[in-house]
Amino acid sequence: MGRQNRSFERRQRRLQEIAEARAVPYSGPNRWWSTDTLAVVTGSSKGIGLEIVQQLAKQGLTIVLTSRDQARGQEVVASLQTEGLNVVFHQLDIVDPKSVALFSKWIGEQYGGIDILVNNAGVNFNTGSSNSVEYAETVIQTNYYGTKRMTEYMLPLMKPSSASARVLNVSSRLGRLNGRHNKIGDELLRNQLEDDEHLTEELIDTTVQSFMEQIREGTWVSGGWPQIFTDYSVSKLAVNAYTRFLARRLSDRPEGHKIYVNCYCPGWVKTDMTG
Numbered sequence: 001m002g003r004q005n006r007s008f009e010r011r012q013r014r015l016q017e018i019a020e021a022r023a024v025p026y027s028g029p030n031r032w033w034s035t036d037t038l039a040v041v042t043g044s045s046k047g048i049g050l051e052i053v054q055q056l057a058k059q060g061l062t063i064v065l066t067s068r069d070q071a072r073g074q075e076v077v078a079s080l081q082t083e084g085l086n087v088v089f090h091q092l093d094i095v096d097p098k099s100v101a102l103f104s105k106w107i108g109e110q111y112g113g114i115d116i117l118v119n120n121a122g123v124n125f126n127t128g129s130s131n132s133v134e135y136a137e138t139v140i141q142t143n144y145y146g147t148k149r150m151t152e153y154m155l156p157l158m159k160p161s162s163a164s165a166r167v168l169n170v171s172s173r174l175g176r177l178n179g180r181h182n183k184i185g186d187e188l189l190r191n192q193l194e195d196d197e198h199l200t201e202e203l204i205d206t207t208v209q210s211f212m213e214q215i216r217e218g219t220w221v222s223g224g225w226p227q228i229f230t231d232y233s234v235s236k237l238a239v240n241a242y243t244r245f246l247a248r249r250l251s252d253r254p255e256g257h258k259i260y261v262n263c264y265c266p267g268w269v270k271t272d273m274t275g
């Protein structure tokens with residue numbers, strides 16, 4: 001079977017999976033949420049984030065749509081509200097500690113807490129086959145440290161519930177630790193990052209810091225980092241590892257206070273990020 005046929009089949013399978021997921025009967029015992037269920041989606045005035053907001057709102061949840069750009073965020077929210085969706089706006093820049101602190105204060109005062117956090121905000125400056133690391137600082141600060149900052153601020157605000165609270169990190173398969181073509185060359189480090197039992201936040205941070213040091217020194221090319229979209233891949237690799245670390249850190253919480261932590265890769269989607 002040719003490459004084109006295989007990719008056509010993959011696409012058909014994916015469309016079928018999406019259709020099946022959309023057909024899940026979200027009623028009766030499957031429906032654990034209500035209009036009081038509050039979800040926060042970062043970077044959600046466009047692209048995948050906006051789609052997540054719409055899908056969740058259509059299921060009847062209340063959503064906080066966030067954007068760095070106040071005017072655009074408000075405009076998008078106004079249009080969703082005219083469709084009858086329960087969506088409100090708040091400005092949020094996940095790289096700016098002040099913005100995140102203000103946001104979490106507002107959530108606490110306005111709603112008392114949240115049920116779902118979708119860490120969707122992200123940046124990537126590589127296009128096509130380019131592998132520029134010119135913007136590595138921004139990519140790492142946004143995709144990894146921004147996601148972590150948001151999560152750590154929101155965790156104390158996660159509402160106790162029999163259905164459990166959830167953190168969902170939007171990641172990428174480029175950040176797979178064991179990807180066939182795109183992985184960390186240092187086998188020892190790779191094994192350490194894959195070792196869920198002993199994985200620590202320090203190890204993830206040190207890995208990212210060591211990448212950034214090599215970027216600043218101009219020595220990253222021989223550093224054994226992923227070959228494709230290097231800075232983006234390192235950032236998502238860190239998000240994946242942090243997700244697994246956090247899931248284990250929170251795994252002992254008692255019934256009624258549980259927080260599920262997952263990440264997922266949406267697959268390739270045509271957005272401003274991908275052009």
Ligand SMILES: NC(=O)c1ccc[n+]([C@@H]2O[C@H](COP(=O)([O-])OP(=O)(O)OC[C@H]3O[C@@H](n4cnc5c(N)ncnc54)[C@H](OP(=O)(O)O)[C@@H]3O)[C@@H](O)[C@H]2O)c1
Pocket residue numbers: 042043044045046047048049067068069092093094095096119120121122123124142146170171172173265266267268269270271272273274
């Ligand atoms: N598209 C794909 O094929 C693909 C594949 C795998 C994973 N992903 C992931 O999916 C997520 C969404 O990407 P997308 O494709 O929808 O891209 P997008 O349309 O460019 O959306 C990215 C969003 O992130 C926001 N953002 C960037 N920096 C931010 C910051 N410092 N604080 C708050 N928000 C910030 C942007 O807000 P502004 O409007 O303020 O810039 C924008 O709303 C990303 O995490 C991306 O890595 C995408």
